[in-house]
Each structure stands twice: as C-alpha cells, then as structure tokens.
Amino acid sequence: MVIYVLGHSVLSELNFEQIRKTDEKYWRLLEIERGYCRKHAEQIHELAYKLYKFGCNSNHVLHHTCCDFTLLEKIYRNYTCGMHEKRSTET
Structure with missing residues (x-):
C-alpha cells in the first residue's frame, strides 16, 4: 500500500455529472470506487x-x-509555509 501526502492545492474536485455526459465508462468506474470508499x-x-x-x-x-x-x-x-511566504511576497 502506498500513501501519498497531498496538499489541497494539488487536489481537484470532480464533476460526476459532467463526466457521466462525456465518458460513461469512466463515470461508472468512479461510482464503483466512490461506493466502495463510502x-x-x-x-x-x-x-x-x-x-x-x-x-x-x-x-x-x-x-x-x-x-x-x-x-x-x-x-x-516547511513546504507549505514556504509556499505561503512566496505568495505573500508576490502580491
């Protein structure tokens, strides 16, 4: 098993209805995975x-x-603190 530590900045929310319209096979797979996780x-x-x-x-x-x-x-x-500092100096 591998666990990945991810910050919120690299995550994206999936629009299941949009995926369903464009790729029903992928949508079915996502639904199965989501159901299993729940x-x-x-x-x-x-x-x-x-x-x-x-x-x-x-x-x-x-x-x-x-x-x-x-x-x-x-x-x-340390990484996230550095990112916050970098953003504050850029603005």
Missing part, C-alpha cells in the same frame, strides 16, 4: 491510522516497512 470508510480510516502509528513508532516490528510519516509531515509543513 461503504468501507471506517475500515479505511482505521487501517490508515494503524499504518500511520506503525510509521511513527520506531519500536514497532513493522516500522521499517513504513514511510517516515514524522519526517514527511515536517517536510510538508
């Missing part, structure tokens, strides 16, 4: 949290198989 949302959150805890606990037996979430969070915070 049905299993609690399990997905629980598993993601467990994985996060493994990655943050250097004493856990599975720690070596996980991302260094603490480092990723630190780098992300």
Whole structure:
C-alpha cells in the first residue's frame, strides 16, 4: 500500500455529472470506487491510522516497512509555509 501526502492545492474536485455526459465508462468506474470508499470508510480510516502509528513508532516490528510519516509531515509543513511566504511576497 502506498500513501501519498497531498496538499489541497494539488487536489481537484470532480464533476460526476459532467463526466457521466462525456465518458460513461469512466463515470461508472468512479461510482464503483466512490461506493466502495463510502461503504468501507471506517475500515479505511482505521487501517490508515494503524499504518500511520506503525510509521511513527520506531519500536514497532513493522516500522521499517513504513514511510517516515514524522519526517514527511515536517517536510510538508516547511513546504507549505514556504509556499505561503512566496505568495505573500508576490502580491
């Protein structure tokens, strides 16, 4: 399993009705995926949290198989702070 840490600036909202009009096969796939995620949302959150805890606990037996979430969070915070500073100096 791979977890990607993304900021809101790189995410985009999908217009399902527009997709349905232009590409019904893709829309059906998205609906199946969305349904799965909604049905299993609690399990997905629980598993993601467990994985996060493994990655943050250097004493856990599975720690070596996980991302260094603490480092990723630190780098992300530095990156987003830098982006905010860059925007404020550009305006």
